[in-house]
Amino acid sequence: MFEDFFYLVAGNYTLQIVALGALILGITAGALGTFAVLREQSLLGDAISHATLPGVGLAFLLTQDKSPLTLLIGAGIAGWIGTICVKVITQTTRVNKDAALGLVLSVFFGFGLVIITIVQKLPTATKAGLDKFLFGNAATLLKEDVTMMIFLSSIVLFILTLFWKEFKLLTFDTDFFKSLGLPFHIFDILLTTLIVSAIILGLQTVGVVLMSAMLVAPAAAARQWTDRLGVMVILSSLLGAACCVAGAITSSIIPHMPTGPVITVYLSLTVIISLFLAPHRGLVWDWLRIFRNRAMIESASILENLLIISESHSDPLHPHSMALLKTMGSHALSRNINKLIKAGFIKKYPDQLLSLTPLGLEKAKQLARELQNEGGKN
Amino acid sequence: MNPRDNTTPLAIEVTDLTVAYQEKPVLWDVDFNVPQGVLLAIVGPNGAGKSTLIKTILGLVKPVAGRILVLGAQYQARKQLIAYVPQRSSVDWDFPTNVLDVVMMGRYGHLGWIKRPGPSDKKLAMDCLDRVGMADFSNRQISQLSGGQQQRVFLARAFIQDAPIYLMDEPFAGVDATTEKSIIELLRELKRSGKTVICVHHDLETLKEYFDWVMLLNVRRVALGPIATTLTHDNLRRAYGGRALFLDPKGEQRV
Numbered sequence: 001m002f003e004d005f006f007y008l009v010a011g012n013y014t015l016q017i018v019a020l021g022a023l024i025l026g027i028t029a030g031a032l033g034t035f036a037v038l039r040e041q042s043l044l045g046d047a048i049s050h051a052t053l054p055g056v057g058l059a060f061l062l063t064q065d066k067s068p069l070t071l072l073i074g075a076g077i078a079g080w081i082g083t084i085c086v087k088v089i090t091q092t093t094r095v096n097k098d099a100a101l102g103l104v105l106s107v108f109f110g111f112g113l114v115i116i117t118i119v120q121k122l123p124t125a126t127k128a129g130l131d132k133f134l135f136g137n138a139a140t141l142l143k144e145d146v147t148m149m150i151f152l153s154s155i156v157l158f159i160l161t162l163f164w165k166e167f168k169l170l171t172f173d174t175d176f177f178k179s180l181g182l183p184f185h186i187f188d189i190l191l192t193t194l195i196v197s198a199i200i201l202g203l204q205t206v207g208v209v210l211m212s213a214m215l216v217a218p219a220a221a222a223r224q225w226t227d228r229l230g231v232m233v234i235l236s237s238l239l240g241a242a243c244c245v246a247g248a249i250t251s252s253i254i255p256h257m258p259t260g261p262v263i264t265v266y267l268s269l270t271v272i273i274s275l276f277l278a279p280h281r282g283l284v285w286d287w288l289r290i291f292r293n294r295a296m297i298e299s300a301s302i303l304e305n306l307l308i309i310s311e312s313h314s315d316p317l318h319p320h321s322m323a324l325l326k327t328m329g330s331h332a333l334s335r336n337i338n339k340l341i342k343a344g345f346i347k348k349y350p351d352q353l354l355s356l357t358p359l360g361l362e363k364a365k366q367l368a369r370e371l372q373n374e375g376g377k378n
Numbered sequence: 379m380n381p382r383d384n385t386t387p388l389a390i391e392v393t394d395l396t397v398a399y400q401e402k403p404v405l406w407d408v409d410f411n412v413p414q415g416v417l418l419a420i421v422g423p424n425g426a427g428k429s430t431l432i433k434t435i436l437g438l439v440k441p442v443a444g445r446i447l448v449l450g451a452q453y454q455a456r457k458q459l460i461a462y463v464p465q466r467s468s469v470d471w472d473f474p475t476n477v478l479d480v481v482m483m484g485r486y487g488h489l490g491w492i493k494r495p496g497p498s499d500k501k502l503a504m505d506c507l508d509r510v511g512m513a514d515f516s517n518r519q520i521s522q523l524s525g526g527q528q529q530r531v532f533l534a535r536a537f538i539q540d541a542p543i544y545l546m547d548e549p550f551a552g553v554d555a556t557t558e559k560s561i562i563e564l565l566r567e568l569k570r571s572g573k574t575v576i577c578v579h580h581d582l583e584t585l586k587e588y589f590d591w592v593m594l595l596n597v598r599r600v601a602l603g604p605i606a607t608t609l610t611h612d613n614l615r616r617a618y619g620g621r622a623l624f625l626d627p628k629g630e631q632r633v
Contacts, residue, residue, distance in 0.1 A: 164494075173464065176464055178437065179464075180457065181458065
């Protein structure tokens with residue numbers, strides 16, 4: 001499949017442009033998305049991207065110019081106004097944050113849809129193709145668009161690298177950031193602006209409806225694989241780029257397939273795989289760990305119970321009946337006993353009798369000591 | 379600070395401080411002076427404005443009225459003079475970073491914008507981790523720390539700031555008895571080296587044992603001074619009303 005992609009792209013200039021644009025977008029959105037996710041601003045990203053739609057429509061109505069630069073400047077301004085609305089509503093009214101986000105998202109988006117519909121019906125604008133801003137259409141990316149994307153993305157990533165340590169501290173501990181005398185508002189606005197820029201970058205390719213997936217999904221997936229912020233940003237960029245390029249090319253090949261949804265499908269797969277399989281944080285390993293722990297505790301309790309019984313007997317290796325162990329509350333006896341026999345800790349005799357081996361006696365004593373130490377610690 | 383100075387400036391000097399969230403006053407017309415080199419506990423009932431007072435001194439909360447001087451300095455200059463230990467629960471401990479990195483954040487104020495921490499900052503951070511007994515944990519992901527370990531990392535981050543004044547918001551909240559003892563030992567060490575330490579505290583039982591000065595606060599300042607003369611039955615009743623059940627400061631019987 002990747003080879004097919006490669007040959008298609010290698011021989012096709014339009015697809016190269018599309019792939020390059022998607023690559024730039026994936027890297028930038030992945031990097032900035034990390035901060036959106038860690039600052040718990042994922043929903044803000046969603047609200048901002050929806051809020052850009054009326055900006056696109058109004059920019060066209062006012063200028064009659066359908067060049068991406070004009071439209072995206074309009075989108076940027078609308079996105080910013082949306083962000084400010086969320087801030088003002090939360091700070092001055094009793095409406096709480098998620099209601100404010102929901103309000104801004106739906107009001108701006110609804111307004112945007114109305115404008116776009118009106119514009120599409122204008123005789124002058126039949127070919128403006130503003131509807132591509134809804135679900136994205138990577139195939140319409142031109143060389144000039146990609147040049148502009150490279151330019152904007154370089155600035156965004158440069159600022160992110162420049163103020164790396166400030167953004168990191170701001171995200172981790174806002175109060176401490178302020179207590180150091182660093183200007184919180186400047187960096188807060190700067191970081192939000194970078195996130196808005198990343199959203200603007202993806203409007204044409206992914207569309208306003210699903211752009212937040214481009215921010216959130218790569219970051220959420222990357223968080224599963226690493227515990228370092230730097231690695232998380234790079235990984236998020238790479239995952240974002242891979243999904244974005246794959247989605248953009250897929251949608252360019254299949255007629256009438258909007259790009260945003262295809263990218264989102266690739267992103268979802270990435271997130272699902274990461275949620276389940278990532279080492280340490282993956283759910284599958286959690287389940288395995290729980291299963292193994294349970295088995296270990298059960299085996300340990302069998303050994304300990306045998307130790308307790310043997311202490312009342314002159315010979316610690318004297319065999320005892322399994323029924324006795326059962327009354328002492330040892331679970332899943334037969335399954336764990338086979339394991340313990342294999343490990344050489346216990347020995348089985350006819351008539352359901354069990355005894356510790358010398359090795360098992362040592363192990364049981366060691367477990368008892370560990371248990372005691374742990375009790376002392378708490 | 380300077381031995382040639384005839385008048386040593388006060389560590390903290392607060393005049394007519396009023397702070398309000400929306401309409402409701404949280405601190406009302408608070409005046410107090412804290413001399414240098416004391417180990418001061420701020421106590422008072424829930425909602426008394428203890429954390430707000432600390433945040434206002436740091437400049438995190440804007441007062442409606444009032445003046446705050448730190449070592450005689452006004453707002454901008456005082457930031458380098460105070461090291462802050464926020465409440466442990468105020469940050470997300472699942473943030474992707476390790477212990478050493480968190481401690482180095484205490485250097486960001488000294489470093490200035492853009493500049494990255496270097497090997498000398500790293501060495502300082504290791505020294506501070508050593509002081510709080512966490513040197514072996516420097517590479518540990520912060521989500522793997524216990525409550526007491528998290529608190530000690532925050533203390534190390536404050537130590538690396540090397541400030542003359544330390545403001546701490548409930549440094550003993552949710553830590554076990556052993557950690558509590560080691561933390562108070564660290565605070566005493568700060569005091570011995572001439573630093574001023576101010577803690578929001580909630581446990582009246584340990585007050586006398588841990589601190590030498592106390593401020594009783596309940597929206598207004600009720601009392602401030604050395605524990606022996608300030609922690610009186612009368613002052614406690616004025617700060618807590620009739621609600622609280624606590625040790626009588628003169629004897630061991632309960633009131």
